[in-house]
Amino acid sequence: MKHAKSGIGKHITGAGKKTFFAVHPSRADSFTESVIREMTRLALANKAINLAQGFPDFACPPELKTAAIDAISNDHNQYAITWGSKNLRDALAARVKTFNGMDFDPEAEITVTCGSTEAMMASMLAIIQPGDEVIVPEPFYENYGPDAQISGAVPRYVPLAPDFGIDEEAMKTAFSKKTRAIILNTPNNPTGKVFTRKELAFIADLCIDRNAIAITDEIYEHIVYDGRKHVSMGSLDGMHDRTITIGSFSKTYSVTGWRVGYALADAAITSRIRKIHDFLTVGAPAPLQQACVAALDLPESYYHGLAAEYDRKRKILYNGLKKAGFACELPEGAYYIFTDISGFGMKDREFARYLAEKVGVAAVPGSSFYSNGGENRLRFTFSKKDETLVEACRRLGNIDM
Ligand SMILES: Cc1ncc(COP(=O)(O)O)c(C=O)c1O
Numbered sequence: 001m002k003h004a005k006s007g008i009g010k011h012i013t014g015a016g017k018k019t020f021f022a023v024h025p026s027r028a029d030s031f032t033e034s035v036i037r038e039m040t041r042l043a044l045a046n047k048a049i050n051l052a053q054g055f056p057d058f059a060c061p062p063e064l065k066t067a068a069i070d071a072i073s074n075d076h077n078q079y080a081i082t083w084g085s086k087n088l089r090d091a092l093a094a095r096v097k098t099f100n101g102m103d104f105d106p107e108a109e110i111t112v113t114c115g116s117t118e119a120m121m122a123s124m125l126a127i128i129q130p131g132d133e134v135i136v137p138e139p140f141y142e143n144y145g146p147d148a149q150i151s152g153a154v155p156r157y158v159p160l161a162p163d164f165g166i167d168e169e170a171m172k173t174a175f176s177k178k179t180r181a182i183i184l185n186t187p188n189n190p191t192g193k194v195f196t197r198k199e200l201a202f203i204a205d206l207c208i209d210r211n212a213i214a215i216t217d218e219i220y221e222h223i224v225y226d227g228r229k230h231v232s233m234g235s236l237d238g239m240h241d242r243t244i245t246i247g248s249f250s251k252t253y254s255v256t257g258w259r260v261g262y263a264l265a266d267a268a269i270t271s272r273i274r275k276i277h278d279f280l281t282v283g284a285p286a287p288l289q290q291a292c293v294a295a296l297d298l299p300e301s302y303y304h305g306l307a308a309e310y311d312r313k314r315k316i317l318y319n320g321l322k323k324a325g326f327a328c329e330l331p332e333g334a335y336y337i338f339t340d341i342s343g344f345g346m347k348d349r350e351f352a353r354y355l356a357e358k359v360g361v362a363a364v365p366g367s368s369f370y371s372n373g374g375e376n377r378l379r380f381t382f383s384k385k386d387e388t389l390v391e392a393c394r395r396l397g398n399i400d401m
Contacts, residue, residue: 192331
């Protein structure tokens with residue numbers, strides 16, 4: 001008999017009997033596969049340039065490669081302590097103090113995780129009770145929807161203003177007695193918005209008034225343009241103990257495959273995050289944690305160089321997109337351009353497929369960043385070599401419709 005609800009399953013034979021093995025409904029049924037990863041597959045199948053998934057096609061700093069090789073040669077090959085190697089937590093505490101202006105005790109307030117992806121999931125599982133509301137400003141990085149569903153939270157999507165700033169009225173209305181947390185991403189993927197101190201202070205006040213926690217995804221903190229400054233929510237008055245700051249080595253050091261990130265939070269929250277993290281993963285890769293200590297040793301000039309490189313790449317892609325007929329703005333931070341495709345007369349998914357299959361450039365359909373809407377948008381990343389971007393722009397110049 002087929003499973004009445006899902007109908008998913010297969011006929012199997014065992015012990016002389018043929019039976020139907022039903023796959024029972026699960027929480028995973030409530031969300032779809034990542035559209036970004038799906039677009040990467042489409043790019044590979046069509047030999048298209050992948051401007052969909054945000055990862056570099058250039059090398060990470062050579063110091064990091066050497067440090068990773070050394071760590072393996074020097075036998076850092078067994079489990080690290082579950083919440084992260086001591087020298088990495090110490091180095092993170094020092095870095096966060098000088099760059100972000102925040103004090104965190106490496107013994108009790110820092111958890112090293114398997115990328116910021118795990119840091120976000122572990123944080124939500126640590127603080128959410130099923131039925132709690134979590135505010136998600138929209139558009140949003142697509143993982144936050146499934147993160148909310150997995151943790152049992154009820155996501156409350158709140159549209160950003162037309163310029164992707166905070167819509168104060170909408171935000172005020174969204175905070176309710178059930179609000180447990182808000183997830184804020186600055187610099188923002190996909191919009192490129194860098195939230196100002198004033199905008200963050202407005203949200204901080206709401207969190208303090210309504211006893212909510214801010215979970216801030218700051219993984220693009222070093223990729224900001226035109227003299228802007230990244231501000232950490234946790235550095236604002238009254239926010240140290242009610243903010244979980246999430247960071248990662250993926251984007252700052254071009255090592256998205258290493259899967260090393262971290263969560264910073266006061267001791268009571270951290271002790272919960274650490275328990276969840278332990279049972280989910282045991283720990284982040286031990287040799288790569290050692291290599292991340294070397295990353296934190298890079299001079300200040302590294303970070304300025306990174307922002308300058310991305311500034312150049314942002315302009316190459318922006319000019320190419322404009323020439324090809326896309327409506328877009330230069331992003332303030334991160335490494336994406338969120339375009340308006342209304343002028344092309346096709347919806348996002350159809351247009352993304354057309355671009356990957358016929359033009360040879362993959363992008364992400366805008367609707368994957370919205371609970372509802374976004375069909376008039378496509379997101380392109382410029383985390384690629386200059387020559388990759390130049391070739392992508394040449395191909396985009398051939399859109400024929
Ligand atoms: C906003 C945002 N958060 C998290 C991630 C995932 O980062 P990590 O590699 O640290 O898991 C990404 C990746 O693109 C991202 O854009």
